[in-house]
Amino acid sequence: MKMKELFDRGEFAVSAEVGPPKGIHVDELVEEAKTYLKGVHAVNVTDNQSSVMRLGSLAMCKVLKDAGMDPIFQLACRDRNRIALESDLLSAAMFGIENILCLTGDHTKMGDHPQAKPVFDLDSVSLLHTVKLLESGVDLGGNPLVGEPPKFSKGAVVSPCSDSVDAQLAKMERKVAAGADYFQTQAVFEPEKFIKFMEKAKQFGKPVQVGIIIPKSAGMAKFMNNNVAGIHVPDEMIEELKADKEKTKAGITGVEIAARIIKECKPYCQGVHIMALGWESKIPDLLKLAEI
């Protein structure tokens, strides 16, 4: 089902993220997804996340779709020029993939092929614009498509706890203007910032899924604080993760924190997007605890 329809129906949309492996064996991943992602509406498939080369997002989406899930095809502008991006969009539509998420993508230097040429022919905004054009039956070169044009639910991302949130809002507005249907956010650890952000973002009238990462440990929290853009885990949360080592190790503390954040944010947004980063098995507990 299209994400847009979900939002239109007033559902609190839940999505989770899976990263394809660096290899060609996906059975385990599909099994895991089937087991743990039962309660989610859609599954994001990352596109060479963090500029680390992996199995392709499109192929993985197709596999998940065949397994009965609703995939969200992530497209980053780092690795493909406009020709390849448009072509992949058509391929996705042919496979019946209905949801996409348009990203600029991390720089090549961040990943495991720092020597690679970064493309960035398009960026997230112009990619959304391109999708909209394709949906109207024309490609970016101005040439008509043959037959029925594709239709997607077009997602985009925004970083509500960024240190430059005004600039983020400006960019969000541009994405809306370019055709974004819904937004997923960077992981939120500071609900009050998210709520403030949503007060300003609601003017755009587009559904927003709050991004959630289950904090695995104090170390992980600190790492994210130092290295991940738009993420700040408050000190109290880090203390909480430190307090009961057993509980934290078992994932209980992290799930509790994540559930709390979801609950606090839920009244202000239209869904949640969970980036489990290997802890997919905790998702059922998390959803239960968050009362979703």
Add this chain to the structure above:
Amino acid sequence: MLITQLKAKETITSLTAGKKVFVINCHGCKEVHFPEKEAVELQKELVAEGNVTGIVTTDYICNPENMELRLKKHMDKIREADLVLVFSCGVGVQTVAEYLEDKTVCAACDTYPVPGFQGVTPLEYKCDQCGECYLNLTGGICPITACSKSLVNGQCGGSKNGKCEVDSEMECGWERIYRRLEEIGRLDLLKCPTQIHNFATDDDVK
């Protein structure tokens, strides 16, 4: 006027091994940057090996006429050499290579772009000559060069503490643009239509 750095010593010695070498140094843009000390050291070693037929240090070898006038008086030494090793930017090497068409001409340096080159002085900002100036939309800060990804529709969200995800010492170009637009009261420019970079503007240049 480009920045040059010496190639790795192994790379250079693999080129020169067992060959008679004539060395040309170009100091024309030395005021910008030329690895003078490193080049002198390396050349001393080459000389010590006894395979150097001659060394000239000149300037602006990219100017073919003067380069030719100057090399002429060393032509016997150049002829004697198997390899002409040029310490200059890529333009200089190509100019010498065209002149000494039947000689193996090699580059001893790698060339790096210097911001401000298209003008006259090295600068802290660059113009990439994209052919479709975006400065009117960005308060005069170039998104092509001030953003690591050359994004033209706003920041990627990868900046941390205002610094670029690629280089923690580089300010996020789009945050700078946002601040500048705020200062000059032109945040409305961010509502402009979606920008799509046209990479075919080199057609303008005949």
Add this chain to the structure above:
Amino acid sequence: MESNFRTGLSDFYCFFYCMGEKWKIKADKYTGSNNFIKEGEQLENYTKYQLKSNEELSSLLEGKDNLYVIACNKCFKEFDAIDEPDCDEFLKFAAEQGKTVTGSTKVDFLCNKMHTERKLQDLLPEGTENVIVISCGLGIQTVADLAEKPVYAASNSLNYRGHHGMALTKKSCDACAQCYLNITGGVCPIVDCSKSLVNGQCGGAKNGKCEVDPNKDCAWEKIYQRLAKQGRLEEFLNQPVQVRDFSKVNFKVINDYVKSIREDRLNGYYGGVHPSERKEFSEHIALKKFPDPKTVVISMSQHLGAPANPIVQVGDLVKVGQKIGEASGFISAPVHSSVSGTVVAVEPRMHGTSGREVMAVVIESDGKNTLHESVQPHKPLEELTPDEIINIVKEAGIVGMGGAGFPTCVKLKPAKPVDTILLNGCECEPLLTADHRVLLEYADDIVFGLKAILKTTGAEKGIIVIEDNKPDAIEVMQEKVSTIGNMEVFVARTKYPQGAEKTLIKRVMGRKVPSGGLPADVGVIVDNISTVKAISDAIQTGMPLVERVATVTGEKIKNPGNFIIKIGTSVRELIDYCGGFTDDDVLVKMGGPMMGFPLHTLDVPMMKGSNGIIAIDTDETKEQPCIKCGRCVDVCPMELSPLYFVKYAKEENWQAMKDKNVMDCVECRCCQYICSSKIPIIDSIKAGKNAIRGMK
């Protein structure tokens, strides 16, 4: 202007001088093909921008009014027009659109931040709302950085592939940081191949032309032919697969470089250059007394101003220190004999720096060096009055020994009060090490001389300025002045022309000598190290200026050295004593490579201002058209625009030259040194100055 001339330089010191027959290099034996520069080949026009289209402009101007227009005069194109047409085109367009223009200006090298900043001060008239810039992206960004008003571009940069060199040729370089020319026979696959392929051609070429542009040769076909010609195909086939590394260009490294070179360039004062120092030939060689010459030729014109009048006749017996020439005006200086012996001629002789014959006294030495009776120590410094000191300096014939030769006694009586004496121990000229040795070996005399100057002028402080390439001299002098309250050592980062009065004052004191002014206008007197040593000698021993320290050096001198040399000693003797030249393809200069005078003959005498004799490699270049590369503007320490002087001199437009402040030029030759077109800029400047002086 001759089209083909010799330039005097070692390696790359790029000065132009017509050379005497004697120094012509051996006939060139090279008979290879000479079709490198093709007949009628056009210079590339790398001008950086074009006006936006009318549609773009009208949408840009929508809702904007009260425009101020700044246009850049473009660079990297032949310097054929002073003003580019784009500004007027835009003004016409704006008028058609009914816009109010509050003003407009055309600027050279808009991206030169220092110059642009100065020009922009108070430039924007009241009521300006928007600043429109016509320039490449660099100029626009520069103005946007400086102006407080919204800045808009009315032009697009032209999209060129890669970076060109400092000549307007078709060759360019993409600065990929992983040069492939070594495997491609010197043809660049990154720029010349539309796809920047690095492992061979794509197969899309038709009739040797690129699939993207039928006017362009397939780069890989060119590479193949070049390699085939050189018999290197095997080598190419054995190359490993090339994979480009796009992470090589490390902007942090580049930005750090740029920052450091900008700092260097602006360190202390705007502009300047840093030629290779090459002082290692002689800097560690201790001073040695040069063997007495048999004959000395003592010029009556060793100073700025009127020549001295000879007061001896042929046949007269003279002694060391005896006055043989009388000062002939306020700005003049007496001249003394440096030997004892017989006057054998009083007649015009070839002069080292003027290039013509000038009245001189020729003395044959008797080898005894008998002192003249007048050479007597004066009273202790404490007992001398300022006027007495000035008189001693005057009578000793002391003049600026850094080369300018301005009579020192005149300087010591400035029209305005001075608070600081700067001793110039920079010796910023490459190769020369004379002052360096004086600092090391006569430190006490320098302190004494400085004391005398402080006493004479009433200045509060004496500062000895030494460049950081002479750490041993800095150490010695610092120790000497450590116990003296009103003296200090200032260490200056090495840069040329540090030793020029105005730049030195700017550097050390941060004071700017006004256009046309003198150091005393800002309360400073600058004296050269050797001059101060001479003052010390004159007071302490009574010896007038009859000898000086000079360096004989250069890569073409067999045995370089630093010598105490009697004034009047022949340059030929110096060269012979130093073992002669390594070969006869040589250029000899009196002074350093930057400001020194090329010698047409070695039979000229050493003078008070001769701080060195250098023998360096010759260079042969041809003047090329000015391409507005802007480097002369970037290096001029007087912040002038030398390129205009060349253009105006050709047009004999002296008034325009005057308006561009040519009279402020100190002839440091930085512009000529850096000129990528090898234009003898200083000749134009001198012509202009002479014409302007004649206008008065």
